[in-house]
Amino acid sequence: MTTTTELAVSASGLVKTFGDFTAVDGIDLEIRRGEVFGVLGPNGAGKTTTLKMLATLLPIDAGKAEIFGVDVKAHPHQVRQLVGVTGQYASVDENLTATENLVLFGRLLGMSGKAARAASEELLESFGLQEAAKRQISKFSGGMRRRLDLAASLLSRPPLIFLDEPTTGLDPRTRGQMWDTIRTLVAGGSTVLLTTQYLDEADQLADRIAVIDRGVKVAEGTSEQLKTSVGNSTLHLRLSDKTQVATAAAVVEKVTGDRPVLTPEAGGVNVPLADADRAADVLIGLRHAGISITTANVQQPTLDEVFLALTGHGTDSPESAVSPDNSVNSDIHTEEVA
């Protein structure tokens, strides 16, 4: 059987329920060949569940998914031949050495012992793990495990690679190394589906990003489009007098034309800026209105802000959503970036 479709992944209306809980509630995804596609969302948004359904690791409750035109539900064995999966937690054997792990997976994929050993040596070298080849994985650092895990996923030369939160829990330096590895992979022409909690990771690596929240896709687009939806940067202000929050919001709206995001409990006013230069205008406006501030800083939008803008609630505490009258929802239309 040969696949001819131009899409690496095509999924529509994917649903997964665990008892009463709907983890994935009708997600559509279309990933083109050679593309790096990021699925961005907080913990529990349904990213990993979606990926596991596409990788045949979880049954699909409703909807349809195709990998290079092969139906996932009907032909799981064929889909497994097209996909390499690197999980959130390293899926390698703790009691075996790096070489033993790779040779094991190589043999399972039908390589001869000699070919498996050669492939293992080659991969360990390209992932900078050759000096650890004979060590048991239980003695590996987190970053080394992730790299070995990725190496194991590449043994079968899969045209599509799933990376489930490849850098969660890694220190910044190891994270950078992992990013470099993923970039090299992409340069080689692989199609990559990446899940992440970090906007900057999606920003660094992904061509297009789908934002997922509570099992639903809330937006899709390039990282530029997503960031523009909340302003290119944000001015974070703390007021000396918390009771002036509403007044400050009115002043800011007059200056920028957009309503700011408020955190009244902390006396915070977060102003989305199309242009960082506008920060000065906002500050001057507040000075004229006699509103005193304790801190001010300009930042790139965070995932939290993208989320707040797209869904009306933050990433950490979905239940403590901003009350409707001071949310910025009305200004952001998810269709614009979709």
Add this chain to the structure above:
Amino acid sequence: MAALISTYAVADRPLKARPGVGETISQTLTMARRAYIKMMRNPEQFFDVTIQPLLFTAMFAYIFGGAISGDVKSYLPTIITGILAQTALTASMARGTQLREDMDKGVFDRFKALPIARIAPLAGPAVADLLRYGIAATLTIVVGLLMGYRPGGGVGGVLAGWALTIFAGWSLSWIFTWLGTVLKTAGGVQGLGMMIMFPLTFLSPAFVPKETMPDWLQHFVDVNPVTLVINATRDLMNAGDVTMSVVWALVGCAAVVAIFAPLSVWSYSKKL
């Protein structure tokens, strides 16, 4: 590295509909090798097949020998074959708990994601376990011989009984493999395994003649698969005869595999 990786992106290639028989066997042997390496690195996995046969054979023979058969030596043909069946059962029980523990680890996610036969991750460790049953059976027989056991079946009979014990252990391990795929925790598998193992071993002629038990209990003893194995082992080792008991024991073991191997694979694949 770019040069290496670039050869990894091949989208249009022939796909196999399902794993073939040859592939399934080779994948099973690869998984057996993994289990074997792990076994060698965790020597605790050999406690139940080394210490137990040594301890139980000596203990039971010296404690019950006089009471049941008049003296230790004439009890040996009964107790050695009984202990053989008991060790096979205990050793096979460990299969379930180990599988459960193994399945909770990340590496099983990879096994599931690989294009391999679903039975390979289950059957591989079962193949490696043959080594454990072999050690258990050998030790039990050697201890018996040292204590003065002189099997009437000669070398051929003893070897046949040895092989039957290993086959029985392997067959029964599929019951526990299935439990491992069904139950949620290794502790649960262990607990339920014990509840199955004790009645099966003790409600059999493993340690005492069944005639000494009440009538109603003898009915259970007669249909207990462990009884089939014990009777067959006794016929082979003590008399050197290939009787109908041997045939029934083989049929019984094969039936256990025929029922529980597909059940295990089904329940394992369903959990994907």
